[in-house]
Amino acid sequence: MESIIQIRKGNRVIEGLVTYEEGDLIEAVFPSPLDVTVGDQIPCLLTADYETINTFEAVVVAKDKNRVFLFHSPTATEFREQRRRYPRFDMEVKGWIQYPTQEPDSFFSVYSQMVYLVNLSLGGLAFRSDKQIPADQQIVFSFELYGRNRPDGVVKTDLVIIHERIEGPNYFYGCTIKGINARHFHNLRKYILHRQIEERRQVKIE
Template sequence: MDRIIQIKKEKKTIEGTVIYEEGDLIEALFETAPEVVVGDQLPCLLTSDYETFVTFQGVVLARENNRLFFFYSPTVAEFREQRRRYPRFDMDLRGWLQYPAQEPTLFSINSLMVDLVNLSLGGMAFRCDRQVPSEAPLYFSAELYGRNRPDGVISGEIVIIHEQHKSPYFLYGCKFRGLTSRYLHNLRKYLLQRQLDERRQHCRDN
């Protein structure tokens, strides 16, 4: 059975079908265009069998004819459990990796520019032209929108999960060990916007 969503606008209940659900984003299709506007916060109900229900307050992020896009923020517990369900996006930008120098040098910290290959809420992959000490504390930072956008800065400790060497590059898959609330917010906002842009483009292409 399809996953059903019901929204309430004033005293009216409108039912639709969920066609995409990942991370913080829900896309639903309705028979006719609901009379709602972007920014509306609406009581929502989700069910797959009309026996088990999930209720939440959904914020309308965008609309395309009879499709609505909702922001559905999970609880803290759900967020921790479902982090791996957030989408991973291909990236094409540079970031900085910092780690302690292994040998006594003038500088105690090595700084290495790397290519960010993909990014998700739980982790990332980067490519560089030298091997990185996997046992050392590693700190990654990047500006997701380019320079001078504080809302696009992410920075935090990462842990290498796997390494692959394809000469002349090394490819590393990593997970975030910890991001401050500021950087976590920046990352979630960026990923949500990427999701929304791709789904809206999908609507136009179909």
């Protein structure tokens, strides 16, 4: 059964169907266009079976005729109950990794290397390297989502490698994000939200 969402607008309660629900984004379709504006914060009720009911405040981040995109960051409990998952997007963006050097005779205490970010989510990422990285190494990874001179695209994270794959001359590393400051997390979340909305706009709803 599809999830049903009810939103309250003034004294009216309007019911629609949830067509997409991943990460912080909910997409819902209503019988007719809604009188809402991007930026509005509206009370919502969400249920899949009329037994488990979640109520929350969501912010309208985009709208298209009778489709509305809502931003709602679920708690850990809600995330599990609603069986949401982090959306993951393929990338090809240059970045820099840094980690303590293991060479005793090295002049530098930190090793730096350019790598390529190949996919990204709120919880983790993967990158491609032409050199192998020492096992059990915690890494600092910096990249710019929109290219140079865009402060809103700068992200710096602390990573832990969880798996390695060798493909031809390249090494691919899947990582979990273990640390990120509030500003960089905001940049990352905003980028992923925009990618989600862009992809969903291309999906036709019958």
